[in-house]
Amino acid sequence: MLQTLLAHQWKADFRSSVFQKSIVLNIILGLLILYFGSIFLVLGFKLDDILVKFFPNQNPIAVFNGALLYYFCIDLFFRFMIQEMPVLAIQPYLHLPVPRSKLVHYVLLKSIPSFLNLLPLLVFVPFMVSAVVPAFGLGVALLWLTALFACTLLNNYLLLYFKRQLSSKPLYTLAFGAVILAVMVLNYYDLLPLQTVSRAAFGAILEQPWLVAVPVVLLAAAYGINFKFLSNNTYPEELKVRKVTQASGSDFAFLNRFGEIGRLVELELKLIWRHKRPKSLLTISVLFLFYGMLFYRNDTYMDGYGILIFVGIMITGSSVFNYGQFLPGWQSAHFDALLTQRISPYQFYRAKYWLFVPVMVLTYLLALPYGLFGYKIILINTAALLYNIGVNVFVVFFFSVYNTERLDLSKGSAFNWQGVGISKFVMMMPMMVLPILIYLPFGLTGMPLVGLATIAGLGLLGVIFQRQLLHWTANHFMKHKYKLATGFRQSS
Template identity: 40%
Template sequence: MIQTLLSHSFKQQLRSPIWAKNLIANVFLGFAALMLLFYVLLVGIFLPKILESVFPGQSPIEVVSGFVIYYFAFEFFLRFFLQNVPVLAIQPYLHLPMRKKKMLHFMLRKSHLSVFNFLGILIFLPFTLSTVVPEAGILPGLGWLLAIISLVFTLHFLTILFKKKLNEQPNLLLVIAGLFMAVGAADYYEVFSLSELSATLFNGLLGQPVYALIPLLLWFVAYNANYRFLAANTYPEEISTKKKTSKIAGDFAFLKRFGRVGELIALELKLILRHKRPKSAVFLASFLLLYGLIFYPEEQYQQMSWIFLFVGIFITGIFFIQYGQFLLSWESSYFDFVLTRKVTFHQYFEAKYYLFVATSAIAFVLSLGYAYFGMKIVFINLVCFLFNIGVNVFLVMRIALFSPKKIDLSKRAAFNYEGVGAAQFLMALPIIFLPYLVFVPFIILDIEDYGLITLGVVGLTGFILRDKWLNYIAQSFVKNRHKIAAGFRAQ
């Protein structure tokens, strides 16, 4: 049966019209993945020399043991945004005389071949053979490596389970984010040291290799938890029931008081909450609210306001930058209906604009916590918020009208490049550089505060003139709407 499932998976890929259509892109992505793994392997081979140059006089094993926990934290975020949940079109097999147990085990075991699992192995395997085994011995070195590999696969299955549970319990993301923030704050304020804890645990494995059985047990437990979850959620009647009773997004009745624009905003919110790829823009915006923690605590950046300007633009505007660049593509599968709705195109773009303003306002309010690092940061974020809602958001909406590409909302979010075209690459230039065109002359004249005030005034002026901006965007859309619709149909 395993051979049959492998054959079906292989034929499904080769016979898919999407595979043939995107053959060049798939070949390029495969080549990029191989190059990435090759560079990761080089890092693993030269890691001892790198550590000797960065941490002279310290044992490479102790340095790596102290940073392993940070590596796994980084890998969790990487997996959360990019790793795909293992998929097997299992529903067509459920009525056949095939054991469901074998199908589920096949799906989970095949997921071990994920690229993300090879990242940790390619880094730590050469390091173990070149450094850990010669210094600590064969048995302790192999025990250390076994613990690392076991934790890689444990994290693999925990991420899968977390992403599956997230569909049923969206608040779980807030719990995990809060946990990471609490641990990070405890480490920052020296309540305890994560690096010391990591070093103690992994150096202890070298003294007692038998402890490597604990991560191995965690691997088994995480695998078994995924199996039990899948076994409890793969009955035909349950699948059909879930599709009929799913209420992943509410009615947003309070928006109806804002008339037709409010109704359009409600529809946009439902589209976001019911599909993985637009929902990922919300998750990314949530996590990038922490982006300031990379820059704000560092003393060397305190006298460099131009860096904080870049950070503020992204913190308060990352949602509309991510989501707005595919402004029309999200509705490409029913775009002809969009053109025939009893809605003016001004209302259509006005609804999207106020959604972007609302998300930027929420991001700014949440960023007020950065007042801990100084009120100047709050002022810079306020300026960036005004510039975003008065200038950048209109630039994003206008550039997004340039030859939009079709997006299939039923597809996965990770490694999905549908809709990406020249406009997405051009969009980054004005968003990043336009604020600095206004700000740099004031830096040269050593009057940065006046530059920030000017940026805020420019943004506020753009917000006041929003109707003229929206009319311009709507008129540009009207001129090209039939060409855009024909492009979506052709794709």
């Protein structure tokens, strides 16, 4: 049965129009995988010599074991960013005598031969052959490799489970992320030295091979949790039939008090929550909160203002940069229907505006602890917030009428180039560079606070005249709406 399901999935993928349209991109990705795969393979065979060169007084196997927990933590982060969920359209099989358990097993097993699971083997296997086998023998080396691959698959199934829980029980995923973050913070302050723990844990497997049972049992538990969750949620998600005559406000009932604008904001929030790509961009926007850690701990950057203005713009405006750059492509699938509704362009863009403003304010509030590194950070981020609300939002709205490529919301963000064009790069330049250019004359003449006040003042003017700017945006949209509609049809 698993072989039959695999054959059906293979045919569905290769016969789809999406695969035919992206065949050139798939070839390029295949060549890139071969290129980087060969690099990792060579690195694996040479890794023991490299470790001896950089750590001459240490055992290369012990050094490698000490880095494994760091690798698996980084692996969790990248999986959360780019790993897509394995799915199977089970409706064609529901009328057949196919046990639910086989369908669930197939969905779980098809995630194993993924790039993120197989790439580490290109380093692990050569390193095992060149370093571990001569020191401990083939049998112990294979058990050690089994433990490493079990940990890789454990990451795979943990991320699959928590990403599935993200839609129904987001607190579970938040708690999981908090645990990983806490581990990294404890390691940073040497309260939980990951290197020492990692070296001891994986070194113990080489000394006591029976300990390989620990990661294998954890992997089996993670697989079982995923199996139980999918078994309990497979049929309700596929068979539930809804009769909806109009948009319901039950999920965000508090928005009803804001009338038509509130209803449009509610629909936008539902669109974000129910589709992969906007949800992925939302996750990236959250991660931008940690962008300041790259700069605020460096005294070289803290001595000036210019680079900190750039950081403040990026942190407080992450939602505009990531989600706003694709407006109005998020509605491209039903853009023609949108034009026939009794919704004016002014209402459309005003709803977008009031979607961005609370998010940017929330981001600003969450970034306030950065003020512990220096009071100037709070001043800079305040000016950046006002500039994003009063200027950058309308820059995004101006360039939005040139986004004529249709977006497939079911796709994730990884290797997805839909909607990416020259207008995005042109739009980014004034958003990121212009506030620094405004500040520059004041900074060069020794008046940095006046430069910050100028940036904040321009943003404040945009906030005060936001109704006039929204009407100007609506008129600009009216001149290009038919070009947008034609572009969305032709790229579908």
